[in-house]
Amino acid sequence: MEKEFTHFDDQGNAIMVDVSNKGNTAREAIAKGRIELGAEAFGLVQQRKIKKGDVLGVARVAGIMAVKNTALLIPMCHTLLITHCSIDFEFEEEYQGITVLCTVKVNGKTGVEMEAMTGVSVALLTIYDMCKAVNNEMEISDIGLIKKTGGKNDVNCQID
DSSP: OOOOOSSBOTTSOBOOOOOTTSOOEEEEEEEEEEEEOOHHHHHHHHTTOOTTOOHHHHHHHHHHHHHHTHHHHSTTOOOOOEEEEEEEEEEEGGGTEEEEEEEEEEEESSOOHHHHHHHHHHHHHHHHHHHTTTOSOOEEEEEEEEEEESSSOOEEOOOO
């Protein structure tokens, strides 16, 4: 069975999907990504001694703002009334980095996968920006969806 792409009209033009006839359902998405900081920057972030300020506090706010503004960045995303968003951090000693987790919830007609991945991406970029004076060779990787519930399909992905 071939999947039908709903982001194109009969002439092949990109369109925003019409969700007007869909009912609201509880939806949640969780995304994660990571940044390798290097030993010096990793230690400074842990000790809250980066000169630009509270790296994780600023990254959390930036990630939440990105979630709320995803429709301004991704052309075919619908504007959503986000009911919950959290940005969490895990220090990873083995690679001297941080894993960022973004959880987004909505009661709506379309999912929040793009919002969760946008939140992770902007939080990681904010960490990079705030630490680049210490190390400009940091590496952002492994951004992806790890869970999605609500709508037609629930998804559990395990990205490493």
